[in-house]
Amino acid sequence: MADFEKRGYTIxxxxxxxxxxxxxxxxxxxxxxxxxxxxxxxxxxxxVMFWGTNIQYWIDKKSGR
Incomplete structure (x- = not known):
């Protein structure tokens, strides 16, 4: 499973x-x-930059964690 840190990520x-x-x-x-x-x-x-914490929250929500 992907782990994203608290920083910006490009696609x-x-x-x-x-x-x-x-x-x-x-x-x-x-x-x-x-x-x-x-x-x-x-x-x-x-x-284009995305916040890692927002992506991690979205993954957790989709996976049901």
Whole structure:
């Protein structure tokens, strides 16, 4: 299971083997379109950052922890 620290993560860091281990297209198509998935705290051009604690909370909520 993925463990996210209290810091900002880019999409590349979220989908890597150490965290969610999925393809970027799969992430964008199925997970990011989920209305409950946290909104990014920073968006500028191609750079999008998400808070790790918000992602961890979303994963815990989805898994029932």
């Amino acid at each position: 590349t860091e979220i989908v890597d083997k150490d965290h969610m281990n999925m393809d970027r297209k799969t992430f964008s198509k199925h997970i990011r379109t989920d209305k409950a998935f946290p909104k990014p705290f920073f968006e500028s051009g191609n750079s």
